[in-house]
Amino acid sequence: IVPSMAGMGYVVLTDLKALAKQLTFVESELFSRIRISELFHKNFEKKQRSPFLTASIDRTNHVTSWVMVDILRGNDLKTRVTAVCKWIELAKHLRDLNNYVSVLQIMTALQNSSIERLKLTWNKIPQKWMDVYTEMKELANPENNYRRYRTELKNASVPLLPYLACFLRDLIYMEEMxxxxxxxxGAKLINWNKMRQLGSxxxxxxxxxxxxxxxxxxxEILNHLKHVQIVEEKAAYNISKFLEPTSLIESSLRAKAQTGEKKHKEKIYECENCAMGMNVGYATWQTNNKVTEALQKEIKSHVDEEVYLHYWLRNTNPDDEPAWAEMRRWEIDSDVQRIITSRQELQEQSQTKEERRKRDEVVTMLENENSSLRALCKNLKLQCLMMKGLCQAAGDDGQVDPLIISSFGDALSESGKKLEVIQDKTQSVMES
Structure with a gap:
């Protein structure tokens, strides 16, 4: 679509089982903070009375938007197909963890009109993943008050994360009773039927x-989840139409119905080439979009990429093709955020390396001093053995040559001084 979005999304490049666990960790933290009082008397309809439930609902909208962006960032058909397959696989891992809230978040995004209309993409999904998607789609089907989901949730074991939107629908209905x-x-009696349903x-x-x-x-994964890209649904739909225009999809479907599978493949290939041509056309339009030579020269003079991006944003003409302008602003915001995040990560890595280097220096110094201390103790032990031998050789009179005693005393004094130096060095290293 645009340079900052083009390419593979995060889900394509990461370990899906690890990501499923971290998504479950985040949702579990939010779910554990919800107070039962937030469910009383329709308190969930008022944000100030249900702050944690509101945060959980906002998180659902956030993840749904992230899934759509991660798929729509694919500027070619193959990348989009890979992204859709990865999200289906991630939903499967989340289901294995009984994280139903994240499963339904992903399924809501995949069934959004911006993603569901990508017929060229869906036609390329392998049958293996289409079977998984169909099963997940039945699980997330809201018909009969989410009957399939409620049946599976009833038989699931803890720990689990329920999809609270179902409960909120029940509570709205019950509060009307x-x-x-x-x-x-004619006497007034407590409506125990209502109380039992609420209590359950x-x-x-x-x-x-x-x-x-x-x-x-x-x-590392949690830090990325804090900086994922999201976009409004209207903008996502415009991007989807740009990637796979309706005319290309309709012509592809007609070709499949009229000329058989072989002709259908040829038509798909033609559509893909046409879409690639549109991308090239957009790039040409972007380059020639009333940007004067003076402006180009001034843009190139900016060394700092972040300054350049802000400059580009300020000089974007809001009257030029509203859909393109909207996507260009999105591109700027995402690029600025990407640069800031990259710089923060580099600073953190640099600090971590410096701390590790200092720690290694301290360890090496302590090891050296420890070796010196061992050698000194060994020397002292040897000298003590020598003194003991001299005393035994002195005979019954116990007389020992004063020169020997003086020499031994000097050796002990020198060893004591060395020991004090080693102790001071060790203390200095420990304090640093």
């Missing part, structure tokens, strides 16, 4: 929170 009902004699939902949520996931955080 009266709190009291009249008996045959609250009990299920509390039980699910009692058994958290035991997952160690991977800060």
């Amino acid at each position: 009266p709190n009291f009902v009249d008996n045959t004699e 939902i609250f009990q299920f949520v509390l039980k699910s929170q009692e058994f958290p996931y035991q997952i160690e955080p991977d800060f």
